[in-house]
Amino acid sequence: MQKIIFIGAGSIAEALIHGWVENNVIQPESVYISNRSNQQRLQQLSSKYGVQQLEGYEQLTGADLIILAVKPKDARLAMDAIKPFIEPHVSILSVLAGISIATIEDHLGERPIARVMPNTSATIGMSASGIAFNKLINDVQHAQYIQMLEAVGIVIEVEEDKLHAVTALSGSGPAYLYYLVEAFERVGTEFGLSKEIVRELMIQTIAGSAEMLKSVNEEPEVLRKKVTSPGGTTEAGIKALDAMAFNDAIANCIRSAENRSRELARGE
Numbered sequence: 001m002q003k004i005i006f007i008g009a010g011s012i013a014e015a016l017i018h019g020w021v022e023n024n025v026i027q028p029e030s031v032y033i034s035n036r037s038n039q040q041r042l043q044q045l046s047s048k049y050g051v052q053q054l055e056g057y058e059q060l061t062g063a064d065l066i067i068l069a070v071k072p073k074d075a076r077l078a079m080d081a082i083k084p085f086i087e088p089h090v091s092i093l094s095v096l097a098g099i100s101i102a103t104i105e106d107h108l109g110e111r112p113i114a115r116v117m118p119n120t121s122a123t124i125g126m127s128a129s130g131i132a133f134n135k136l137i138n139d140v141q142h143a144q145y146i147q148m149l150e151a152v153g154i155v156i157e158v159e160e161d162k163l164h165a166v167t168a169l170s171g172s173g174p175a176y177l178y179y180l181v182e183a184f185e186r187v188g189t190e191f192g193l194s195k196e197i198v199r200e201l202m203i204q205t206i207a208g209s210a211e212m213l214k215s216v217n218e219e220p221e222v223l224r225k226k227v228t229s230p231g232g233t234t235e236a237g238i239k240a241l242d243a244m245a246f247n248d249a250i251a252n253c254i255r256s257a258e259n260r261s262r263e264l265a266r267g268e
Contacts (some may be wrong), residue, residue, distance in 0.1 A: 002030055003062055005054060007078055008069030009035040009045055012095050016067070017123040019152035021049050023125065026148075027082065032059065068094040068104070068144045075099045079107035089220040091141055097167050098264025100188065101134045101160055112136045114145050117163050117171040127153030128165030128173075164265075168257035176253065177206065 004026060006013045013033065020026045028050035033042055034057075042053045060066065060082060070078045075096050091112035094104055099112050116139060118129040129149045133142060149155035158166060181202050188198030212223060228234040 002064050003032070004030055004065045004067065005032045005060060005063045006067045006069050007034055007082060008067075008071070008074075009033045009038070009041050010069060010071070011120050012118060012122075013067070014045060014158075015120045015127070016069075016118065016152060017049050017051060019122040019125055019127070020148065021051075023151045023214040027150040032063075035070070036078070036267075037067070057082055057085040060090075061087065063087070063090050066090055066092050067218065068092060068096050070096070070101075072097050072099055076103070076107060076267070079104065083108055090138070093145060096166070097171065098261040100265050101132070103265070105134070110136060112138065112141055114141075115160060115163060116145070116149060116155070117166045118149065119171050119174050121174060122152035125152050128170040129153060129155040130158045130163055130170070131155055131158035132158055132163055155176070164258045165254075165260040167261045168254045172257050 006017070007067070017028075017031060017033075021028050021031075029052065031049075031051040032054045033045055033051050034054035035041060045051060046053050051085050054060075066082070066086065068075065068078070086108060088090070088109070088111065092108060094101075094106060094113065094115045095118060096115075097117065099115075101115055104113075104115075113134045114131060115133075116129055116131040118127040121127045122129075127149070129152075131145065131149065133145075137145075146155055146157075156166075181199065184197050184202050185198045188201075189195055209223075213220065216223070224238075228238060
């Protein structure tokens with residue numbers, strides 16, 4: 001792929017650029033980046049990764065792939081702005097939360113389109129991505145996009161409507177885990193431990209637990225019960241979580257994110 005253009009230069013765009021450049025999936029000189037107004041951000045990414053800054057939309061000519069990576073609220077204006085400059089054969093890879101393939105087709109015309117929801121762990125090759133394709137994606141493009149995303153983590157193909165759930169679970173999921181660690185740090189320091197010690201403990205605890213889920217053929221409930229001795233410290237903690245309706249809080253969190261993704265699809 002000779003020329004890839006990012007429309008938008010936020011955290012997901014940087015995560016993908018970092019992962020792809022680091023893993024030699026793409027050559028930085030073939031990547032162009034743009035955003036609406038933050039020239040300093042473009043200069044930062046250009047200096048850090050060796051990618052090119054898009055000087056104007058006329059440089060969209062000759063693109064092989066355009067990656068839509070703006071904020072969802074800016075998506076429709078951005079698509080309308082670039083439409084006159086995109087050649088009919090150019091395919092689109094969208095990382096826009098909630099913006100449907102049909103909406104992209106309305107603004108950019110019928111063309112090969114893939115929607116993917118990665119997360120920022122693509123930076124370290126650990127993204128969990130969901131992807132959906134329109135009917136104009138051919139077998140070569142399908143394989144190519146899957147390969148590109150597998151270079152920065154795992155990718156699972158789903159029906160487009162299920163991307164709302166993927167967005168809520170794995171797209172937003174890192175933020176919820178970071179929020180959990182913030183809570184552990186706050187209470188850990190109350191007991192006299194330094195934030196650095198608490199963080200080191202929690203990083204290893206989360207990494208170890210994730211590896212157990214990945215490597216051991218047992219359900220999360222079984223693994224939880226193995227840690228939870230009757231009358232012990234873990235049971236006391238679980239009871240406190242139950243008293244605060246922990247499961248309901250998590251369910252509301254995911255449902256709210258999934259619902260917001262659907263609102264963005266409707267332009268709300």
